[in-house]
Amino acid sequence: MLLSALYNYWVVVLLMMTGLYMVIAQGNLIKKIIGLNVFQTSVFIFYISVGKVTGGSAPILSQLATVYSNPLPHVLILTAIVVGIATTALALALVLRIRQSYGSVEEQDILTRDSQC
Amino acid sequence: MIESAVSVLAAMMLGLGSFFMISGALGILRFPDFYSRMHAASMTDTLGTYLIIGGLMFTAGWGLPLFKLTLILVFIFFTSPTAGHALAKSAQLSELRLGGEQSGSAKPGAGGVHSDQHPDSRDLARADRV
Amino acid sequence: MELILDITLLSLLLVTAVYIAWTRDLFAAVMLAGIYGLLSASFFMSMGAVDVAFTEAAVGAGISPLLMLSTLAICGRAQRANPQRAILALISVTVVGLLLISATLEMPAFGSPDAPAHLHVAPRYLTDSMREIGIPNVVTSVLASYRAFDTLGEVVVIFTAGLGVLSLLGLQGETLPRQVQSPMAEPSHLVLRVVGKVLVPPIMLFALYVQFHGEYGPGGGFQAGVIFAVGFILYSLVFGLDAVERIVNRSLVQALAALGVLVYGTVGVLGIVSGRNYLDYSGLAGDSVTGQHLGIIAIELGVGITVAAVMMLVFFVFSAQLVRGRVVQHAS
Numbered sequence: 001m002l003l004s005a006l007y008n009y010w011v012v013v014l015l016m017m018t019g020l021y022m023v024i025a026q027g028n029l030i031k032k033i034i035g036l037n038v039f040q041t042s043v044f045i046f047y048i049s050v051g052k053v054t055g056g057s058a059p060i061l062s063q064l065a066t067v068y069s070n071p072l073p074h075v076l077i078l079t080a081i082v083v084g085i086a087t088t089a090l091a092l093a094l095v096l097r098i099r100q101s102y103g104s105v106e107e108q109d110i111l112t113r114d115s116q117c
Numbered sequence: 118m119i120e121s122a123v124s125v126l127a128a129m130m131l132g133l134g135s136f137f138m139i140s141g142a143l144g145i146l147r148f149p150d151f152y153s154r155m156h157a158a159s160m161t162d163t164l165g166t167y168l169i170i171g172g173l174m175f176t177a178g179w180g181l182p183l184f185k186l187t188l189i190l191v192f193i194f195f196t197s198p199t200a201g202h203a204l205a206k207s208a209q210l211s212e213l214r215l216g217g218e219q220s221g222s223a224k225p226g227a228g229g230v231h232s233d234q235h236p237d238s239r240d241l242a243r244a245d246r247v
Numbered sequence: 248m249e250l251i252l253d254i255t256l257l258s259l260l261l262v263t264a265v266y267i268a269w270t271r272d273l274f275a276a277v278m279l280a281g282i283y284g285l286l287s288a289s290f291f292m293s294m295g296a297v298d299v300a301f302t303e304a305a306v307g308a309g310i311s312p313l314l315m316l317s318t319l320a321i322c323g324r325a326q327r328a329n330p331q332r333a334i335l336a337l338i339s340v341t342v343v344g345l346l347l348i349s350a351t352l353e354m355p356a357f358g359s360p361d362a363p364a365h366l367h368v369a370p371r372y373l374t375d376s377m378r379e380i381g382i383p384n385v386v387t388s389v390l391a392s393y394r395a396f397d398t399l400g401e402v403v404v405i406f407t408a409g410l411g412v413l414s415l416l417g418l419q420g421e422t423l424p425r426q427v428q429s430p431m432a433e434p435s436h437l438v439l440r441v442v443g444k445v446l447v448p449p450i451m452l453f454a455l456y457v458q459f460h461g462e463y464g465p466g467g468g469f470q471a472g473v474i475f476a477v478g479f480i481l482y483s484l485v486f487g488l489d490a491v492e493r494i495v496n497r498s499l500v501q502a503l504a505a506l507g508v509l510v511y512g513t514v515g516v517l518g519i520v521s522g523r524n525y526l527d528y529s530g531l532a533g534d535s536v537t538g539q540h541l542g543i544i545a546i547e548l549g550v551g552i553t554v555a556a557v558m559m560l561v562f563f564v565f566s567a568q569l570v571r572g573r574v575v576q577h578a579s
Contacts, residue, residue, distance in 0.1 A: 009351040031276065085311055
């Protein structure tokens, strides 16, 4: 019973840690951004899981349903997804600029270039 | 009577569609080279999706959902073969030959169309890089 | 049955995420990230979050991999390993993960209706929104009316991110040589060109449907904006960047991005003019429900315009970079 009650949250934690691992351990900046995206989606999954009510239908009012899922997390995550892609685009633009200035997107190369000057 | 016949038909179509989907997935995993994998993916995917959406259309009843499913069907009718075609075309343009060889001569019996177009496609690939 | 579906989807998500972290081929990682987005959209669907699933399917499986692929096309798909840091990272990640898992033991059980999250404002939204706002989709009424100020902030963030991308990359690509085009613009891609031409109008129509049907079903400005941008992006992928810039040039898109925010803010000011608070639409028409309805349509339009314009702008800037890179490569 514990499994079905908390499985979602455990998967969220594992996904989050996979994303965090990518951000910390990988030297490639694009891989770091993919890791951030994985991390971000795990937070989305967490919010939506919290908003779920057993037996509840989608929060669009109708005569057929009486129990609805919580609409508030849906609103927060809906906007967060689009903001997420906008910030991802900004991060990718930064990566492209770094690539133009340093000629590489590997963290080690960038640090060596920095220490040289 | 008719209702139960319709639901049996829908169930059969859904089951068959799922079978095609699974066999397509197996094909992607098991087939040796790019073109046969792509064949497995696009062929069974198209058929599987048609069957599944068709089965859903039988269960949907008359109404807006049926119309939406029809639109989805039409959309997939256009996109799925196009995606397969685009994949094959770009593989051909990047000189991927049957048997997984990167450029080099086409294997004997690798399909007349491919070997016929060989010089042509190389020119196109070169033109792309220019 | 629903439980099995959830657990399967979550396990697939986990496998995908671990493989993304494992693989050293960035192209595979980006493709898997697209699958990850689609899987999470399916999961949101099974959780009853239809609006969120819609957005995630359009963004996570559509635009996000596209932007990453265009970055990869410039930066290369290989990645270097870093073994000594991997062990350190693994240890710290494990510790943090165990702490978080021990924290989840205190969480209310998944789906329980008496969890604290469901007790405070949500019941009010669900019981009163039909009377106060008069539209069936509660997510839209919360997004565009109850929490409109919050959404204004989000739209400004999107606009600012677009400005950031533009100031980082957009100001260099002024003198593009005209002869270089998208590889898909080759005449040999006849099927792609024909199907692309056929598909663009239905995509636009669908975007408009999503935009204006958001009060009654899943949809709204955010999703519609993304879909609208996807239509233009498809066109530019098949016919080249120039063909799109002949229809909507860069400065028009930039102006539209600002216009959406302006529409949103103006509707808020109209609320003040009509004697209510900022972004309170009740006074916009004779009775408050009609006023709310008008206000929601107006600000959803603003959101849609800004999101579509920023997404298109970002894509145009990225593919202009790609073309420039190819020209530089060819010249050297």
